[in-house]
Structure formats: C-alpha cells, structure tokens
Amino acid sequence: MQLIAKDSDRNVALMLDGFDYPAILVSADYEILATNELYTETFGEIPRDRGSRCYEVSHGYRVPCDQAGESCPLLACKSSGSKERVLHIHSTPRGKEHVDVEMLPIRGEDGELKYFVEILKPVTIASAEFSTQQMVGRSPAFNRLVEMINLVSSRDTSVLLMGESGTGKELAAKAIHDASPRHKHTMVTVECAGLTETLFESELFGHVKGAFTGAVSNKPGLLENAEGGTLFLDEIGDVPLGMQVKLLRLIETGSYRAVGSTQLKRAQFRLICATHKNLMEQVASGAFREDLYYRINAFPIVLPPLRERREDVGLIAKSILRKLSPDENYRLTDSGIKMLSACHFAGNVRELRNVLERATIFAHSNIIDFKILERCLLDAAPRKKIPETFVWEDLKTREARYLNDLLSHCEGDKAQAAKIAGISLRSFYRKLGLIQQ
Numbered sequence: 001m002q003l004i005a006k007d008s009d010r011n012v013a014l015m016l017d018g019f020d021y022p023a024i025l026v027s028a029d030y031e032i033l034a035t036n037e038l039y040t041e042t043f044g045e046i047p048r049d050r051g052s053r054c055y056e057v058s059h060g061y062r063v064p065c066d067q068a069g070e071s072c073p074l075l076a077c078k079s080s081g082s083k084e085r086v087l088h089i090h091s092t093p094r095g096k097e098h099v100d101v102e103m104l105p106i107r108g109e110d111g112e113l114k115y116f117v118e119i120l121k122p123v124t125i126a127s128a129e130f131s132t133q134q135m136v137g138r139s140p141a142f143n144r145l146v147e148m149i150n151l152v153s154s155r156d157t158s159v160l161l162m163g164e165s166g167t168g169k170e171l172a173a174k175a176i177h178d179a180s181p182r183h184k185h186t187m188v189t190v191e192c193a194g195l196t197e198t199l200f201e202s203e204l205f206g207h208v209k210g211a212f213t214g215a216v217s218n219k220p221g222l223l224e225n226a227e228g229g230t231l232f233l234d235e236i237g238d239v240p241l242g243m244q245v246k247l248l249r250l251i252e253t254g255s256y257r258a259v260g261s262t263q264l265k266r267a268q269f270r271l272i273c274a275t276h277k278n279l280m281e282q283v284a285s286g287a288f289r290e291d292l293y294y295r296i297n298a299f300p301i302v303l304p305p306l307r308e309r310r311e312d313v314g315l316i317a318k319s320i321l322r323k324l325s326p327d328e329n330y331r332l333t334d335s336g337i338k339m340l341s342a343c344h345f346a347g348n349v350r351e352l353r354n355v356l357e358r359a360t361i362f363a364h365s366n367i368i369d370f371k372i373l374e375r376c377l378l379d380a381a382p383r384k385k386i387p388e389t390f391v392w393e394d395l396k397t398r399e400a401r402y403l404n405d406l407l408s409h410c411e412g413d414k415a416q417a418a419k420i421a422g423i424s425l426r427s428f429y430r431k432l433g434l435i436q437q
C-alpha cells in the first residue's frame, strides 16, 4: 500500500491490500489518498508533480469526469450512498485502456460519506488503442457496448446481439465467449441464413446412417463440438419455422435427437444469437415464434452502426489496415480519416474494410490520403446515388469522372480503358494525373 496524502487514515488505507484488483482510496473531493500494490503494478505510481485527483491521474482532465462529459462514479456514489459501477477509458502507461470502475462508499462514525474505494478492473475484451486482435473503439456508444459485454460475459445468460450488417456482431459474440468461463471450450458458429430446415437440423443435431438418401454414415452435429462451450446462431431470424420448434425444445430441455435416431442426447452450451432483422416485427408477422424470441432474448445487446460512433472510424481503420497488410505499414492521413468519418457506411465496419482494401490496391506508396479514398468511395457509390438533377461541371472534372468510371468498368485495366476512350495509354495516365503533365 502506498500513502499519497500524509493526512489520510492509515488504517482505512491498509484495507486496500485486501482487494484482488488495483484499488485506490479517494477523498470526497476527488483526492487520491492511497493506492494498493496491484494499482502501482498495473497503472504505475501516482505522479507527484501533477495533480493527484482521480480525474487528473486517470483521464488527464482538469475537472471532474461529469463536467468533462463522462459519468462520474464518485458523484453517483455520493448521491446513491451505495456501490456504483461504470466503464471508463483511462490513460495508462500502455496508452488508453477500458477499465471497469467500481466505487464503494465508506462512512465515518457520524454516518457521513468520508472516503471512497475505487476498484479498477482492466477490461480486455476490447481495445481503446489500435489492435488487430480485438474490437477497437473509444466512443461513448462503443463503451456502452463494451460495458454490456463485460457485464454479461461471466454469466451463462443467453445473449441476443442486434445490429445492422457489419457492425461486429460476430466479433462481439467471440468477445463474450473469450471472456466467459467457457472460453477453454469451443465457440461453434452456425450461419442460419440460407439453410433449409432439413439441412439445418442435420448440421446442428447430426444424423445417423440411412437417415436420408446420401447419409452413408453416422455424422455428429455441430452441437457436439459446442459441448461445454458456446453455440453462436448467426442470423437467427432466418431459421425456418419448423426448426424453431426444435430449437426451442433444445433450449428448454437441453436435449435433442440426431436425424433418424430415437436416442435422446444431452447438450451443454451457452447460447448467443445474432440478427440484423427486427425480431419483434417478425413475431408480429408470424415468421418468428414468440416463445423462442423470449428464450433467446434474455440479455439483448444492440450494436451501434458505425455512423453513430464516427470518433472510432480512424482507430478502426488503422487497425484494419494493419490486419490487411501487416508488413506494409500503411499510414492513413488525417484528411483520409476525416473523409472516412463523414461517410454513411450502410455496410458498417465491413464496408469500411472493403474501402480500405481497395485503397491499398490504389495506393502507390504506404500513404493513404483523401485522394485515394475519394477514388475508392466514388467507385463504391451505387449508381442510383448520383444526383438526378444535372450539375454542369468543368470539362476537366467531367473528363476525369468519365475516365475513372471507365477504369472501374474495365476493372482497373488501364490499357483497355485507354483503348475504349480512343487515347494513348500515356494520355490516359496524364489525364488522370498519374504522371506529370
């Protein structure tokens, strides 16, 4: 235990060493009075030269978190008088990190709130810095998502992940599984879209020899691989109605039969489902069973679209670039980030990934700036998005647009594009600014 303020109550501070996590003792006016050893090991010593208030040390703020646009667990603790929990992003020696903060009030003999113990659990399911392994982000919307995943991962509760296509539902399912007590077992993903009832049943439950034409031997189902682990049903909204009954029975009784078999088997798994559809609407239209909906929806988590967390675009883009080409060391310029952050991205992170992959193909060096991205985004824009009202533009711009469209029609084959345009390859390069005039 390290005492920071001399006048703090040593006996109260000693209690910090009883915690299994980094912990600090804080006064009612935010002053850090003491830290335990685990705190120093994880977050370093409290710097003596800068302020020692919790918001200064953990965030580099000059004012308490609530005045800097974040929730303040100490303030919440003061008003509720009981334990409060919140997910914050803290500055650490390793950069920004997600931290699960628990604040416990300690009362003096007179019953007044005297001290606060802040327990700081590092959250490893996501990264607030560039990473190729995890979900990345630091926006408030992303933090709320991480908070939900962090809360539910240690339980066995069924989770329903909802969000537009490409928002990271599969990545979130993996994060839940990896942080759960089942992480040593397998997470089995079943892509429910496009499977007929028969195929779905034999994939999930397996079949015995002779169950149907082509069943030449016994085949175990995916459920056996998921034993003890996690079953992730992606696009659950696409499960055929007939199969929904069998799924409900499996969830309710934990038992199933392989196709063609009378033997009852038992399955032990944690269920995570994902959908981009509005399941409530599907229930209303009769396409999805209401009883199954309530079974799978014990803990719903909504994944925000990328356009609702634009602050994350730069960090996600840099992480994707590194993942796409680990050796190229691509550098995304500020102008590039600005341009990407303004995009609508109906296909969310997956669309961003596609744009960046195209950018790496167009880039002549390891610099990706707005000019390269403009080209990728232009090529990506569906034709119907071109404004209907005709805008007169200068000849050079119109020519460049024509040549770019032609080049994309020719799938990047410049020689073919130049031939169709009726100009030499050299002129083609020159007109597109690919060589000096």
Ligand SMILES: Nc1ncnc2c1ncn2[C@@H]1O[C@H](COP(=O)(O)OP(=O)(O)OP(=O)(O)O)[C@@H](O)[C@H]1O
Residues within 6 Å of the ligand: 134, 135, 136, 137, 163, 164, 165, 166, 167, 168, 169, 170, 171, 172, 234, 276, 316, 319, 349, 350, 353
């Ligand atoms: N926060 C994030 N940080 C980094 N990469 C991300 C993040 N979210 C999503 N991705 C990446 O975006 C792509 C799409 O993610 P994922 O497949 O999990 O989305 P999805 O919501 O399951 O999509 P669909 O509904 O189409 O199945 C993947 O390459 C994934 O690694």
